[in-house]
Amino acid sequence: MKLPxxxxxxxxxxxxxxxAINVISAISVAGVMVGTMALITILSVFNGLEEMVKAIFSTxxxxxxxxxxxxxxFTPDSVMLKRLAAIDGVExxxxxxxxxxxxxxxxxxxxxxxxxxxxxxxxVTDLDTAMWDGEFTLQGENGRPYAIAGLGVANHLGMRLNxxxxxxxxxxxxxxxxxxxxxxxxxxxxxxxxxxxxVEQEFDSKYVFLPLEFARELLDYTTEVSSVEVRLRxxxxxKKTRNAIREVMGDxxxxxxxxxxxxxxxxxxxxxxxxxxxxxxFILIIASFNIIGSLTMLIIEKERDINILKSLGANNRLIKxxxxxxxxxxxxxxxxxxxxxxxxxxxAQQHFGIVRLAGESLLIDAYPVRMQVADxxxxxxxxxxIGYAAAWYPVHYLSRRYLNENNKEKK
Numbered sequence: 001m002k003l004p005x006x007x008x009x010x011x012x013x014x015x016x017x018x019x020a021i022n023v024i025s026a027i028s029v030a031g032v033m034v035g036t037m038a039l040i041t042i043l044s045v046f047n048g049l050e051e052m053v054k055a056i057f058s059t060x061x062x063x064x065x066x067x068x069x070x071x072x073x074f075t076p077d078s079v080m081l082k083r084l085a086a087i088d089g090v091e092x093x094x095x096x097x098x099x100x101x102x103x104x105x106x107x108x109x110x111x112x113x114x115x116x117x118x119x120x121x122x123x124v125t126d127l128d129t130a131m132w133d134g135e136f137t138l139q140g141e142n143g144r145p146y147a148i149a150g151l152g153v154a155n156h157l158g159m160r161l162n163x164x165x166x167x168x169x170x171x172x173x174x175x176x177x178x179x180x181x182x183x184x185x186x187x188x189x190x191x192x193x194x195x196x197x198x199v200e201q202e203f204d205s206k207y208v209f210l211p212l213e214f215a216r217e218l219l220d221y222t223t224e225v226s227s228v229e230v231r232l233r234x235x236x237x238x239k240k241t242r243n244a245i246r247e248v249m250g251d252x253x254x255x256x257x258x259x260x261x262x263x264x265x266x267x268x269x270x271x272x273x274x275x276x277x278x279x280x281x282f283i284l285i286i287a288s289f290n291i292i293g294s295l296t297m298l299i300i301e302k303e304r305d306i307n308i309l310k311s312l313g314a315n316n317r318l319i320k321x322x323x324x325x326x327x328x329x330x331x332x333x334x335x336x337x338x339x340x341x342x343x344x345x346x347x348a349q350q351h352f353g354i355v356r357l358a359g360e361s362l363l364i365d366a367y368p369v370r371m372q373v374a375d376x377x378x379x380x381x382x383x384x385x386i387g388y389a390a391a392w393y394p395v396h397y398l399s400r401r402y403l404n405e406n407n408k409e410k411k
Contacts, residue, residue, distance in 0.1 A: 004321040009329065024294040029334040031287030036338025036383050037345065039280045043375045044346045046273045048368030053269070057258055059126045060199045062094075062229035064242060065256045066249055073097065073224040074253075083248045084228070089241030091233040094118040095225040097215045102170040102186075103208065105157035112153050114169060114208050116215020124231045127197055127209075134161045134195030138211045145214040146194035152205025154196045166190040167208075171218050189218050281382060288390035291327050295394045299323060320395050327391020335383045339376060346371050 066084075068074040076095065084093060098115040119138055122128040128136035132151050139145055147167055149159060159167065170186045191210065198204055216222065232241055238257065246255045259266055299306075306319055346369045348354055353366030 004318055005325050007322045009325075024290055024297065025330060028288070028290035028294050028330050029337070031290055032284065032331055032334025032383060032387065033338040033341065035280060035284035035287050036335050036379060037342040039277070039284070039379045039382070040339060040342030040371075040375060041345055041369075042276050042280065043273070043379070044342075044369045044371045045367055046269070046276070047370040047372055047375070050269060051370050052364065052368045053265070054258075056200050056203075057262055059130050060203050061258050061261050062124050063232050063238070063258060064230035064245060065227055065261055066230065066245065067227040067254050067256075069252055069254050072099075073221065073226055075223050076225055076228060080248065081228075084230070084245065087241060087244045087248065089232050089236035089238075089244070091231050091236075092120065092123045093228050093230045094121045094124040095212060095228055096121075097212060097219065097221065097224065097226045099171060099215075099219055099226075101208075101218075103153065103157060104168040104170065105159050106165055108157045110153060110156040112150075112208055113206050114171075114210055114215060114218070116210045116212040116218075118212050121209070121229075124229045127199070130197045130199045132196045132198035134193065136197070136209075137194040138209070140194075145191055145211045147191045148195045148197060148209040149193055150204035150207050151196055151198040152201060153208055154193075156205070159193060159196075161193055161196070163192055166192050169208075169218060173220070187218060187220065189214070281386070284383060284386050288331070288386050291330050291387065291390040292394045294330065295323055295327050295391060298326065299394070323395045324391050327395065328387055331383060331387020331390065335380055335387070338383070339380065343371065343376075 081093070084090060094117055096115055096117050098113055100111060101114045103110045103112055103114075117138070121138070122136055127148075134148075136148055137146050138148070149157075149167070154160070157167075167190070169189050169191065171188075173185050173187050191214065210218070212225075216224070230245065232238060242255055242257060246253075249255060309319060349367060349369045355367050356365055357367060
């Protein structure tokens with residue numbers, strides 16, 4: 001063991017003549033430990049939340065969504081669709097058509113988005129796995145169309161699967177002129193529910209799914225669609241397949257993956273994660289001020305030891321390294337303890353769900369946690385750098401000043 005490290009270890013764990021130094025050193029270790037544990041825990045919670053959000057969006061959003069850059073609808077070309085289906089990596093696609101509508105059930109009214117989808121829509125998304133009641137059935141055996149509503153929409157309208165009262169859908173007639181009777185300017189259709197889905201609150205309170213042909217009749221369209229949604233084959237290269245789809249569709253269409261469909265949401269999550277990391281890093285910096293105080297007092301206390309070491313031939317560099325190593329040891333011990341406690345806390349949350357979410361959730365009842373090795377490396381590196389700076393400052397300035405004074409006295 002190197003001499004400076006050996007002496008630093010003895011100084012750290014030996015009892016000091018001034019008890020305040022021991023207390024400040026313990027506080028320094030505790031401050032670094034708590035800050036490190038908090039960083040690991042918060043980052044792991046954000047990882048869990050991000051994973052949960054991705055699972056939600058994978059249920060409701062397609063892997064690839066193709067929509068027009070200009071306008072709300074377009075007529076898909078049959079040749080283009082054949083080329084799309086032939087792309088290596090594309091498993092299946094579905095056409096969709098959506099528009100805002102006024103919904104009425106008994107005496108209740110609510111504005112939502114009706115979305116007409118192909119009958120194979122459950123092959124593109126996993127919405128059929130999120131059914132709260134009933135089944136995701138767009139068409140009965142007799143050809144009768146059915147609607148599937150979100151739980152939020154159903155609660156606003158007081159709807160349940162009773163097959164007694166139908167859902168009334170009102171859409172403004174695109175070709176109607178202003179008339180004396182406003183009611184004649186709306187197209188009205190009736191449809192019964194076959195199921196109610198529950199994914200997440202915002203999505204559940206927005207959509208009602210209809211058969212595509214029913215939606216076209218309602219909106220007075222023939223072959224138009226709002227988008228084409230695609231599911232990729234298992235193991236397909238998502239980036240390569242998306243680029244191939246862009247080549248097929250041309251510059252007039254927007255081709256988005258799941259991240260781009262919810263780009264703002266993901267950006268907000270990453271910004272929040274970065275903000276929390278920066279805030280906790282500043283807290284760690286403040287906690288490291290205790291290291292500065294501890295080393296300052298230790299340098300003053302060890303005046304006699306410094307003189308003895310210098311008389312034995314120790315130079316200023318060796319003496320500085322002793323106190324720098326002690327500052328590093330305080331930081332490293334606090335970091336290791338914080339990483340261990342953070343790991344144990346996250347593991348306990350994963351297995352026992354200690355911290356519960358407020359209110360009721362259809363998905364989870366406790367905060368999700370997912371630990372990543374990269375987070376442990378980043379946190380350890382961050383704390384190590386802060387600890388180095390906290391140790392270097394007092395040793396560099398105070399020891400230089402003190403050693404220079406001793407040299408002057410000897411002269």
